[in-house]
Amino acid sequence: MDVSRFLRKSPALVFYLLLVIVAFDFGDENCAVEARHKVYPEYQSLPAVSVKYAHRTGYHFQPPKHWINDPNGPMHYKGWYHLFYQYNPKGAVWGNIVWAHSVSKDLVNWRALPPAIYPTKPFDINGCWSGSATVLPGNRPIILYTGIDTKNHQVQNYAVPANASDPYLREWTKPDNNPIVDPGPGVNASAFRDPTTAWFEDGHWKILVGSRRKHRGMAYLYRSRDFIHWTKAKHPLHSAPKTGMWECPDFFPVSKNNANGLDTSALGQGVKHVLKVSLDLTRYEYYTIGTYHPDKDRYMPDNTSADGWSGLRYDYGNFYASKTFFDPVKNRRLLWGWANESDAVQSDVQKGWAGIQTIPRKIWLDSYGKQLLQWPVEELETLRGQNVHMSSVKLNNGEHVEIKGITAAQADVDVVFSFSSLDGAEQFDSSWLNAQDLCGLKGSGVPGNVGPFGLLTLASEHLEEFTPVFFRIFKADDQNKHKVLMCSDARSSSLKSGIYKPSFAGFVDVDLSDGKISLRSLIDHSVVESFGAGGKTCITSRVYPTLALLGNARLFTFNNGTQTITIETLDAWSMNRPVMNQALE
Ligand SMILES: *[C@@H]1O[C@H](CO)[C@@H](O)[C@H](O)[C@H]1NC(C)=O
Ligand SMILES: *[C@@H]1O[C@H](CO)[C@@H](O)[C@H](O)[C@H]1NC(C)=O
Ligand SMILES: *[C@@H]1O[C@H](CO)[C@@H](O)[C@H](O)[C@H]1NC(C)=O
Ligand SMILES: *[C@@H]1O[C@H](CO)[C@@H](O)[C@H](O)[C@H]1NC(C)=O
Ligand SMILES: *[C@H]1O[C@@H](CO)[C@H](O)[C@@H](O)[C@@H]1NC(C)=O
Numbered sequence: 001m002d003v004s005r006f007l008r009k010s011p012a013l014v015f016y017l018l019l020v021i022v023a024f025d026f027g028d029e030n031c032a033v034e035a036r037h038k039v040y041p042e043y044q045s046l047p048a049v050s051v052k053y054a055h056r057t058g059y060h061f062q063p064p065k066h067w068i069n070d071p072n073g074p075m076h077y078k079g080w081y082h083l084f085y086q087y088n089p090k091g092a093v094w095g096n097i098v099w100a101h102s103v104s105k106d107l108v109n110w111r112a113l114p115p116a117i118y119p120t121k122p123f124d125i126n127g128c129w130s131g132s133a134t135v136l137p138g139n140r141p142i143i144l145y146t147g148i149d150t151k152n153h154q155v156q157n158y159a160v161p162a163n164a165s166d167p168y169l170r171e172w173t174k175p176d177n178n179p180i181v182d183p184g185p186g187v188n189a190s191a192f193r194d195p196t197t198a199w200f201e202d203g204h205w206k207i208l209v210g211s212r213r214k215h216r217g218m219a220y221l222y223r224s225r226d227f228i229h230w231t232k233a234k235h236p237l238h239s240a241p242k243t244g245m246w247e248c249p250d251f252f253p254v255s256k257n258n259a260n261g262l263d264t265s266a267l268g269q270g271v272k273h274v275l276k277v278s279l280d281l282t283r284y285e286y287y288t289i290g291t292y293h294p295d296k297d298r299y300m301p302d303n304t305s306a307d308g309w310s311g312l313r314y315d316y317g318n319f320y321a322s323k324t325f326f327d328p329v330k331n332r333r334l335l336w337g338w339a340n341e342s343d344a345v346q347s348d349v350q351k352g353w354a355g356i357q358t359i360p361r362k363i364w365l366d367s368y369g370k371q372l373l374q375w376p377v378e379e380l381e382t383l384r385g386q387n388v389h390m391s392s393v394k395l396n397n398g399e400h401v402e403i404k405g406i407t408a409a410q411a412d413v414d415v416v417f418s419f420s421s422l423d424g425a426e427q428f429d430s431s432w433l434n435a436q437d438l439c440g441l442k443g444s445g446v447p448g449n450v451g452p453f454g455l456l457t458l459a460s461e462h463l464e465e466f467t468p469v470f471f472r473i474f475k476a477d478d479q480n481k482h483k484v485l486m487c488s489d490a491r492s493s494s495l496k497s498g499i500y501k502p503s504f505a506g507f508v509d510v511d512l513s514d515g516k517i518s519l520r521s522l523i524d525h526s527v528v529e530s531f532g533a534g535g536k537t538c539i540t541s542r543v544y545p546t547l548a549l550l551g552n553a554r555l556f557t558f559n560n561g562t563q564t565i566t567i568e569t570l571d572a573w574s575m576n577r578p579v580m581n582q583a584l585e
Helices: 011-020 345-351 378-383 435-441
Strands: 023-025 032-034 066-077 080-087 098-104 110-117 128-136 140-148 154-161 199-201 204-213 216-224 238-240 246-255 271-279 284-293 298-301 320-327 332-339 361-365 372-376 384-395 400-402 410-418 453-459 467-475 482-489 503-508 516-524 527-532 537-542 554-559 565-575 580-583
Touching: 066 098, 066 140, 066 320, 066 332, 080 110, 080 128, 110 140, 128 320, 216 246, 216 271, 238 298, 246 284, 246 320, 246 361, 271 298, 271 320, 284 320, 332 537, 372 527, 378 384, 378 410, 384 400, 384 554, 410 453, 410 554, 435 482, 435 503, 453 516, 467 516, 467 527, 482 527, 482 537, 503 537, 516 565, 554 565
Parallel strands: 066 128, 110 580
Antiparallel strands: 023 032, 066 080, 080 098, 098 110, 128 140, 140 154, 199 204, 204 216, 204 246, 216 238, 246 271, 271 284, 284 298, 320 332, 332 361, 361 372, 384 565, 400 554, 410 516, 410 565, 453 467, 453 554, 467 482, 482 503, 516 527, 527 537
8 A cells, every 4th residue: 555645745744843853951960852753854755775684683573674663552363463663654764654564473473564554634644653552342452543633733543443354454444533532731732642552440441641741751541431532530640750751651460470461451469560651851761560559540659669760671772662462362461662773864764774673572570579571472482593502611701702503693592601609799889870881881891800791792703893791790788789780782883983882781680699690682683682680681782783794793602700600501593584574465
């Protein structure tokens, strides 16, 4: 289907977006940040002439060309997983956004369908932005999304399948009684978007919509008996000062007792709740774990979850606008996130594409209840090919050992490291509040005692380029006794200059009494997705090697700490290519 036909009619969108890019002062943080996506009018309707393959991923979700951002409305319906996503059909930068649509039987092989939702009506003529799917009783899917209307207001619309017998749900109808939620008095119509999946409670459906009031981030709560008429609750479900616009809120229950996922409406004794928001100001997300009080229309984060800027993150790297859904097939909750490019916008235009979705992750509550755990879906393992196995290999100070025999540019590595003692570990300085800054200070080349040790991914033969993913363990004064830093450091990832090469990092809240720590990395040409300590801390880096490309990429383990580290076990696999978004006939 040719959606450009519909889009040609909305040049107003371009002008509007130029107007709404707002630079504003963020209170005490004193940093001016541009809100939302940067707009490049000269590129946004410039179709790719060709697609460059050097940095394209082998097994991550991406369309054949052009720009993608937020994952939208994931769900399972009649045997198929559906993933929609924000997509520019006309260029490799943000613009002309539609809901692109793909389906999969296994979350690994994907088939592309025509866009499901695109601007056609007064309530979405200037944009079809992010939203969620809810499967109503009787297996009736419904999508809620943000439309930009004729007045350039953000409103919430619904869409239903045109033919519910079609398992691919190719066509969607946007009824004329839209919008069903408008900002109303007191709500900023330029900051009101990204409706959640609905949950059912006490005779009502409930949803959240992200917003802000001055510098306070807000999740407005709405209720409805029929999914069509919605009433705003007296106060937001939750809000937090100085966090700015809350994009893509996600609110869901997790089990206190096991790793199974729960339907979004689950409530009761064995249940905690999670609220995640994407901060437009920082372009990072954070989540809290807490208690939902449906009678009071309130959510209260636990006192162990920092609520704001320094909160827990699903991922400490390029990971944004994420969304979970309940997978009834395997009783699990799955998480999708968007990993944007880190190169220059001109490079995106040249390569003809920008943005990927991360590998879907199973997500559940850690048994001690203070954080979530994440792990790549087990289906990914069907792509594993050639395997290399190692065990009981010592890594002395300054050593690096190559893992040979796999395609290092497209691989899955799973390793368990051990150390004999933490007695000599460096002292942690309590002024080191920010993990990313600390990684910047103590990179893989800064000698330590227990660490730095880990993997050198997407490395060139003589290490002119490499992206180290590693741990460094400190002694701490508090009751935890130690502090573990995990880094995914892009600073040496590419000889190319002028690209964003951050030293992403997070702390790992892990019990080290068994003297071991694990690391898994999914390496895929321009992305390294890493899971520390069984998924306690996750970091995604986007990198653009110039030498460590394709067959020239290598993988090493390394240790730059004085204490010898042992590789207890290591498995690495070449990863095969799935079917990635070929059109479904
Ligand atoms: C609805 O979908 C079913 C299953 O794909 C198909 O057989 C039927 O022809 C479709 N109906 C219409 C009106 O398109
Ligand atoms: C409403 O939101 C827009 C976009 O974030 C912002 O530019 C504007 O200042 C806000 N208006 C008020 C009154 O807060
Ligand atoms: C945190 O809350 C728990 C109860 O949920 C309470 O036992 C504990 O004392 C609180 N801690 C602090 C520091 O407030
Ligand atoms: C290990 O440390 C040495 C000395 O600082 C440095 O030359 C080398 O590059 C480091 N290795 C890594 C992987 O950073
Ligand atoms: C991804 O790109 C980098 C480099 O341009 C920006 O610094 C990030 O803000 C951006 N992230 C998101 C979520 O847009």
